[in-house]
Structures are given as structure tokens and as C-alpha cells.
Amino acid sequence: MTIIRMALVALLASLLYGCATPVLLAGAAGGGTMAAHDxxxxxxxxxxxxxxxxxxxxxxxxxxxxxxxxxxxxxxxxxxxxxxxxxxxxxxxxxxxxxxxxxxxxxxxxxxxxxxxxxAKIGSRSRDSWITTKVKTKLLANKAIDGTRIKVVTESGTVYLMGLITRGEANLATSIASETSGVKRIVRAFEYLD
CATH class of the missing domain: 3.30.1340.30 (Histidine-containing Protein; Chain: A;)
Known part of the structure; x- marks a missing residue:
């Protein structure tokens, strides 16, 4: 399956089944890269x-x-x-x-x-998927943190952050998410390594 097909399947699944799936879009291009950093x-x-x-x-x-x-x-x-x-x-x-x-x-x-x-209606779910994509993209683009180690889920404008990370990484991830348009609230569900 091509990367574009995988991305389309992931996007369709996110719209139909939930807002956590868009993280697959980031992983579709990287394949095993995310698993290696996990x-x-x-x-x-x-x-x-x-x-x-x-x-x-x-x-x-x-x-x-x-x-x-x-x-x-x-x-x-x-x-x-x-x-x-x-x-x-x-x-x-x-x-x-x-x-x-x-x-x-x-x-x-x-x-x-x-x-x-x-x-929630499909419009709300689509907005949540877009917020998840924006937050995940910002995390992946930031060189001070390994964004592949953070799972992002959005529901009704609330962003949930999960992962096995340090408190410093958690603070940076929270800051990045809070600066993303559309985010109403952030819930940290991290497990801390320190």
C-alpha cells in the first residue's frame, strides 16, 4: 500500500472512528521510525x-x-x-x-x-482531527523534543497528551500544544521517567 493510500485510510478512519487515529498520518510516512524511538x-x-x-x-x-x-x-x-x-x-x-x-x-x-x-457530530470530530494533526506536526518539528514519543488525542478541543517522558519534555510538549489554535484545554496523562 502506498504512503498516500495509507494516509487516506488513516484520515478516513479518524473521521469515522475517532480522533486518535490522525497520529497514523505522521507514522505512515515514517513506517518503523516511530516504533524505533518509542x-x-x-x-x-x-x-x-x-x-x-x-x-x-x-x-x-x-x-x-x-x-x-x-x-x-x-x-x-x-x-x-x-x-x-x-x-x-x-x-x-x-x-x-x-x-x-x-x-x-x-x-x-x-x-x-x-x-x-x-x-459529537462529524464536523466537531474533523476539527479535533485537525487540531491533533497540528499539535503532532509541531511536536515532530521541534528539535528540542522527540515528538514521536508523545501520543496526541483531541476530543471537543481538549488535547490529551500521553507518553513515557521526563517532566521537562512534558512541560515543553504542553507549551507547544497550548500555543496551537483551537486548543481549549490540555490534559496530561504522561508517565514520568524522572
């Missing part, structure tokens, strides 16, 4: 992908959560830390989403950032 082991990277798939699958078994008019939930895992973002119409649906994922093998912690609100 501080997680190869096994942890695979575990994170499995966690994301299992979390999504478990929530889809719940008829109410599976309906797009009731919930739009994204699952992102980094080093066994699972981030849930999106919207659920009720606090009960928000609670149930977390309940389904908390006992997935190798999940060490769950950040439940699901908002109780009407599920």
Missing part, C-alpha cells in the same frame, strides 16, 4: 493495540453504548494506561464504559475522560 518495548506497543481493540469490542457488546446516538467513545492505550474519551448521553453509560474496560488484562490504569453530553 520508549515502550515492542511487546508493550502490541499490548496497547490489543487493549484498544478489546476495550472497543467490549463496549460494542453493550447495545446502548454501541448506538451512535447514545455514545461516541474512543479508546487509546499507552504503556497499559487506557484513556477513554468522547461522549455518552448519561452518567450511567459513562460508568458502564469504564466498567467494561477496567479488567482487561495488562490495563494498569484507566483515565475516564468521557463527557456526559450528546455524541
Amino acid at each position: 520508549r515502550r518495548t515492542a511487546g508493550s506497543q502490541i499490548d496497547d493495540q490489543v487493549i484498544e481493540m478489546k476495550a472497543f469490542a467490549r463496549m460494542q457488546k453493550d447495545a446502548a453504548l454501541a448506538k451512535s446516538e447514545n455514545a461516541h467513545i474512543n479508546t487509546v492505550s499507552y504503556n497499559g494506561v487506557l484513556l477513554l474519551t468522547g461522549e455518552a448521553r448519561t452518567a450511567e453509560l459513562r460508568r458502564r464504559a469504564e466498567e467494561y474496560v477496567v479488567n482487561i488484562p495488562k490495563v494498569r490504569k484507566v483515565h475516564n475522560e468521557i463527557r456526559v453530553a450528546e455524541p
Whole structure:
């Protein structure tokens, strides 16, 4: 598959399934480059992908959560830390989403950032994808930080930053994200090395 095709698939997936996917655009051109810079082991990277798939699958078994008019939930895992973002119409649906994922093998912690609100429309998701792309591009362009080590997720203008990094790197990444147009709030879900 060509790089352009991979990028188009990633963009389409981001629009249909969530706002975390645009990071694939940055990785599509670099192939294994991002994996080589990642501080997680190869096994942890695979575990994170499995966690994301299992979390999504478990929530889809719940008829109410599976309906797009009731919930739009994204699952992102980094080093066994699972981030849930999106919207659920009720606090009960928000609670149930977390309940389904908390006992997935190798999940060490769950950040439940699901908002109780009407599920976001495609326009909002597209804006979030664009914000993620802008933040990730700025991180990758900054020579003072290795942007491949930071996962960026945007939901309703809130940027979530994840990764295994130092506090100095976290502060720089936060500063870069905060200077990006469209960012309303930043949530740091980092694990610190120092």
C-alpha cells in the first residue's frame, strides 16, 4: 500500500472512528521510525493495540453504548494506561464504559475522560482531527523534543497528551500544544521517567 493510500485510510478512519487515529498520518510516512524511538518495548506497543481493540469490542457488546446516538467513545492505550474519551448521553453509560474496560488484562490504569453530553457530530470530530494533526506536526518539528514519543488525542478541543517522558519534555510538549489554535484545554496523562 502506498504512503498516500495509507494516509487516506488513516484520515478516513479518524473521521469515522475517532480522533486518535490522525497520529497514523505522521507514522505512515515514517513506517518503523516511530516504533524505533518509542520508549515502550515492542511487546508493550502490541499490548496497547490489543487493549484498544478489546476495550472497543467490549463496549460494542453493550447495545446502548454501541448506538451512535447514545455514545461516541474512543479508546487509546499507552504503556497499559487506557484513556477513554468522547461522549455518552448519561452518567450511567459513562460508568458502564469504564466498567467494561477496567479488567482487561495488562490495563494498569484507566483515565475516564468521557463527557456526559450528546455524541459529537462529524464536523466537531474533523476539527479535533485537525487540531491533533497540528499539535503532532509541531511536536515532530521541534528539535528540542522527540515528538514521536508523545501520543496526541483531541476530543471537543481538549488535547490529551500521553507518553513515557521526563517532566521537562512534558512541560515543553504542553507549551507547544497550548500555543496551537483551537486548543481549549490540555490534559496530561504522561508517565514520568524522572
